[in-house]
Amino acid sequence: MEQFLLGKLTWSALPHEWFTIGGTGAFFALGAGVIAFLTYLKRWKWLWNNWLTSVDPKKIGIMYIVVAVFMFARGALDAAMIWLQQILGASNVPGVLESQHGYLSSNHFQQIFTAHGDIMVFFVTMGFLFGLINLIVPLQIGARDLAFPFLNTLGFWLYVAGVVMINCFFLVGGEFGATGWLAISPLSELQFSPGVGVDYWIWSLQVSGIGTLIGGINFFVTILKMRAPGMTLMRMPLFTWASLCSMSLVITIFPILAITIALLTMDRFFGMHFFTTNFGGNPMMYWNLIWMWGHPEVYVLIIPSFGIYSEIVSTFSQKKSFGYSSLVAALIGVTVLSFSVWLHHFFTMGAGADINAFFGIMTMIIAIPTGMQIVNWALTMFRGRIIYSSPMYWFFGFISTFTFGGMAGVLMASPATDFQLHNSLFLVAHFHTMIVGGALFGIFAGITYWWPKVMGFRLNERLGKYAFWFWLIGFFVAFTPLYILGFMGATRRLDHYDASTGWQPLFIVAGVGLVIIMMGFAIQILQIIVSIIQRKENRDTTGDPWNGRTLEWATSSPPPFYNFAVIPEVTSRDAFWEIKKQKKTHVKYKDIELPKNTAMGIYLAGFVFLFGFAMVWHVIWLILASLIGCIACVTIKSFDENNEYTLTAAQLERMEKDREKYNFLKADVLSS
Amino acid sequence: MKATKDLPNEKTDNHKAAADERTIFGFWVYLMTDLLMFAGLFAAYAVLHNNTFGGPTTHELFNLPFALAETLILLTSSFTCGLGMLAAHKNKKNHVLAWFAVTFLLGLAFLGLELSEFSKLVSEGNTWQRNAFLSSFFTLVATHGLHITVGLLWMSICMGAVWFRGLTPGITRKLTLLSMFWHFLDIVWIFIFTVVYLMGVM
Numbered sequence: 040m041e042q043f044l045l046g047k048l049t050w051s052a053l054p055h056e057w058f059t060i061g062g063t064g065a066f067f068a069l070g071a072g073v074i075a076f077l078t079y080l081k082r083w084k085w086l087w088n089n090w091l092t093s094v095d096p097k098k099i100g101i102m103y104i105v106v107a108v109f110m111f112a113r114g115a116l117d118a119a120m121i122w123l124q125q126i127l128g129a130s131n132v133p134g135v136l137e138s139q140h141g142y143l144s145s146n147h148f149q150q151i152f153t154a155h156g157d158i159m160v161f162f163v164t165m166g167f168l169f170g171l172i173n174l175i176v177p178l179q180i181g182a183r184d185l186a187f188p189f190l191n192t193l194g195f196w197l198y199v200a201g202v203v204m205i206n207c208f209f210l211v212g213g214e215f216g217a218t219g220w221l222a223i224s225p226l227s228e229l230q231f232s233p234g235v236g237v238d239y240w241i242w243s244l245q246v247s248g249i250g251t252l253i254g255g256i257n258f259f260v261t262i263l264k265m266r267a268p269g270m271t272l273m274r275m276p277l278f279t280w281a282s283l284c285s286m287s288l289v290i291t292i293f294p295i296l297a298i299t300i301a302l303l304t305m306d307r308f309f310g311m312h313f314f315t316t317n318f319g320g321n322p323m324m325y326w327n328l329i330w331m332w333g334h335p336e337v338y339v340l341i342i343p344s345f346g347i348y349s350e351i352v353s354t355f356s357q358k359k360s361f362g363y364s365s366l367v368a369a370l371i372g373v374t375v376l377s378f379s380v381w382l383h384h385f386f387t388m389g390a391g392a393d394i395n396a397f398f399g400i401m402t403m404i405i406a407i408p409t410g411m412q413i414v415n416w417a418l419t420m421f422r423g424r425i426i427y428s429s430p431m432y433w434f435f436g437f438i439s440t441f442t443f444g445g446m447a448g449v450l451m452a453s454p455a456t457d458f459q460l461h462n463s464l465f466l467v468a469h470f471h472t473m474i475v476g477g478a479l480f481g482i483f484a485g486i487t488y489w490w491p492k493v494m495g496f497r498l499n500e501r502l503g504k505y506a507f508w509f510w511l512i513g514f515f516v517a518f519t520p521l522y523i524l525g526f527m528g529a530t531r532r533l534d535h536y537d538a539s540t541g542w543q544p545l546f547i548v549a550g551v552g553l554v555i556i557m558m559g560f561a562i563q564i565l566q567i568i569v570s571i572i573q574r575k576e577n578r579d580t581t582g583d584p585w586n587g588r589t590l591e592w593a594t595s596s597p598p599p600f601y602n603f604a605v606i607p608e609v610t611s612r613d614a615f616w617e618i619k620k621q622k623k624t625h626v627k628y629k630d631i632e633l634p635k636n637t638a639m640g641i642y643l644a645g646f647v648f649l650f651g652f653a654m655v656w657h658v659i660w661l662i663l664a665s666l667i668g669c670i671a672c673v674t675i676k677s678f679d680e681n682n683e684y685t686l687t688a689a690q691l692e693r694m695e696k697d698r699e700k701y702n703f704l705k706a707d708v709l710s711s
Numbered sequence: 712m713k714a715t716k717d718l719p720n721e722k723t724d725n726h727k728a729a730a731d732e733r734t735i736f737g738f739w740v741y742l743m744t745d746l747l748m749f750a751g752l753f754a755a756y757a758v759l760h761n762n763t764f765g766g767p768t769t770h771e772l773f774n775l776p777f778a779l780a781e782t783l784i785l786l787t788s789s790f791t792c793g794l795g796m797l798a799a800h801k802n803k804k805n806h807v808l809a810w811f812a813v814t815f816l817l818g819l820a821f822l823g824l825e826l827s828e829f830s831k832l833v834s835e836g837n838t839w840q841r842n843a844f845l846s847s848f849f850t851l852v853a854t855h856g857l858h859i860t861v862g863l864l865w866m867s868i869c870m871g872a873v874w875f876r877g878l879t880p881g882i883t884r885k886l887t888l889l890s891m892f893w894h895f896l897d898i899v900w901i902f903i904f905t906v907v908y909l910m911g912v913m
Binding site: 260305306324328 | 726729732733734736737740741743744745747748751752754755758759762763764839840841842843844846847849850864868872879881885
């Protein structure tokens with residue numbers, strides 16, 4: 040009976056260690072603070088009606104970014120704990136390593152390591168990306184909403200469910216997977232990881248991964264089917280192109296992630312033998328499957344940033360992009376080639392010289408379209424009147440880090456070299472250079488660039504540039520020692536080492552770098568606060584603060600909740616540049632239909648979360664109950680045909696005269 | 712302006728038609744992602760199907776006439792599903808209900824046969840825990856069976872909707888998606904029949 044009601048849950052699952060008590064306390068304090076604040080301001084109803092249940096991609100985009108910022112703080116805390124351990128982890132007693140190594144147990148260190156990687160990839164970078172794509176792509180293609188507004192809110196809430204799941208172990212369970220960010224098998228099998236840590240990993244990624252897949256399908260269909268009349272594929276803005284490439288990768292690889300994690304679940308839940316070391320299981324199949332997802336995934340992260348850089352370089356050089364077609368070709372080239380390089384993550388598996396050579400060569404080839412874009416950006420700037428604003432700073436920072444990291448990557452693409460560097464800190468430094476210096480810098484550039492469009496006022500430039508310098512310098516101080524340490528033989532997931540290796544000073548330098556990066560992050564938060572205080576001075580009244588070229592700048596800032604009263608006709612690339620040159624003609628308004636808000640995404644994601652939680656703890660009744668809940672939600676939603684409302688031409692005309700009042704941040708929901 | 716011809720239609724009066732077209736296109740994309748999921752399962756089966764760990768091989772386990780019967784039942788159900796859609800486009804409510812009822816029963820029969828095969832295997836001690844081959848076999852075939860179960864559930868809900876609300880445009884669109892799903896499962900089963908049963912017995 041107890042087994043039926045509670046599964047594997049016992050009293051010992053409640054927090055009783057310093058980090059789980061601390062984590063739970065922190066989350067409760069945060070939650071209580073938010074609840075008190077909202078109650079004090081009497082904003083509960085407003086929050087629910089105007090934000091949480093909203094299907095407006097602009098609002099969902101902002102919510103994605105808010106969650107991603109919180110998760111960045113969590114992931115950065117993990118990074119700080121890792122670095123502190125590595126600084127303290129040098130043992131001065133020769134041969135007696137176990138007696139003295141830092142302040143964390145090995146197992147706890149590995150859990151933090153896993154959480155740091157997963158949070159930074161799935162809940163920070165992906166969150167930022169989906170946020171930016173939600174905010175900008177519909178505006179860039181001249182659409183009012185997405186192809187499937189409900190699936191967008193559902194995808195967001197599944198992402199939130201994944202966020203809750205990955206933090207859930209603080210409150211219940213007390214352990215996360217100690218297996219590395221991809222739960223390498225056979226370590227992640229029941230035999231070696233009997234606790235619930237891996238199960239939390241499984242369900243956090245499975246739930247948020249399904250949300251990502253749904254989002255990918257949604258944007259793929261939106262970009263292909265909902266562009267403004269006249270916007271052919273080869274007239275699309277480059278960020279939209281990059282998003283299309285990234286989303287086609289998402290819909291190709293996330294099914295593989297889902298099935299790989301599902302097979303691991305089969306092993307752990309039903310006692311199957313896909314990746315076990317006995318009964319005929321094949322652990323290396325897990326590596327192949329997970330990296331067939333994992334390598335394209337890093338391109339999912341970086342490709343949208345390529346698009347952001349293209350937009351920024353063109354805008355701030357005040358020229359059209361040099362070689363638009365070749366930039367598109369490069370994006371497509373990277374997208375296609377990214378499927379043929381996954382094996383370079385495990386050259387040491389011993390697949391044979393021919394196979395290693397093939398994947399090594401493909402890995403080198405993929406550098407060509409990537410490098411092509413850098414040439415294009417350089418030629419876009421050539422003879423342009425470059426404005427050195429902070430988005431351009433991030434771009435220049437990206438060029439330096441990305442070229443550096445790219446060369447490290449090509450170096451490791453040679454299997455012979457990789458045998459030396461496999462799983463070393465050199466590799467860790469390489470992919471941080473690509474993801475931080477490539478993807479994250481692009482996201483920061485994009486947020487600075489599009490902030491006035493979304494919020495209606497510009498960010499403080501001076502603080503933005505300070506933040507950039509802290510990030511860039513901190514980045515090199517933090518990661519250059521890791522390249523050196525990698526050559527000296529330090530491996531990843533290293534929680535203690537002999538002091539005679541002489542590594543400790545380099546780890547200390549890296550720790551200093553982290554502190555500098557954190558100061559950069561603090562300045563960014565300060566920048567946002569200061570900019571909000573100074574919003575009157577920095578207000579963007581034109582809707583076009585940077586003299587932009589693409590359609591998102593054709594709306595007011597912030598855009599009205601319906602984006603475009605009349606969908607613009609596109610006659611060329613850089614559509615808004617053309618519109619600006621023409622005289623404004625008289626517009627004729629028509630009735631438009633917009634999607635109604637719905638809370639069903641929240642309910643459905645809630646049941647999916649409960650399902651995952653029940654699977655972690657083997658609570659059979661809750662598994663069944665949450666499944667029934669999911670089916671009920673889907674059925675009710677699919678037969679609700681009253682999910683749109685109409686804005687008449689007259690209403691639209693009135694709203695257009697007073698756009699300030701009807702911008703999406705202010706307008707109260709008209710639909711519910 | 713040759714290129715504008717095939718552009719998406721955004722006019723308000725065509726709003727509903729464009730939304731329908733997007734839904735069907737989106738469902739195609741979903742089906743392709745589901746197909747990739749099955750591709751992962753097929754790959755796992757291809758890698759593991761000889762890893763019997765001393766247990767029975769594919770030759771000893773599979774019964775070809777039985778699998779052929781399952782196949783024919785599922786193919787017939789696809790045919791009756793198609794007839795149901797033809798009736799839906801002609802707006803004949805009772806015909807729709809009748810053909811989908813037949814499809815439902817055939818699907819149920821398929822599921823019954825599959826479960827009886829599973830229970831026979833399990834009763835002989837050949838469970839999914841015995842070896843990697845059986846793990847991958849059960850997962851691949853049962854995932855298809857799970858899809859069939861979802862399809863049957865969906866079908867019964869749709870039939871209820873047709874019964875009570877009639878063939879509204881919204882419900883006809885749902886039937887279209889359902890039939891696409893059903894044909895898709897048929898195609899996946901053809902691959903299972905070929906890769907698992909035919910190649911297993913050959």
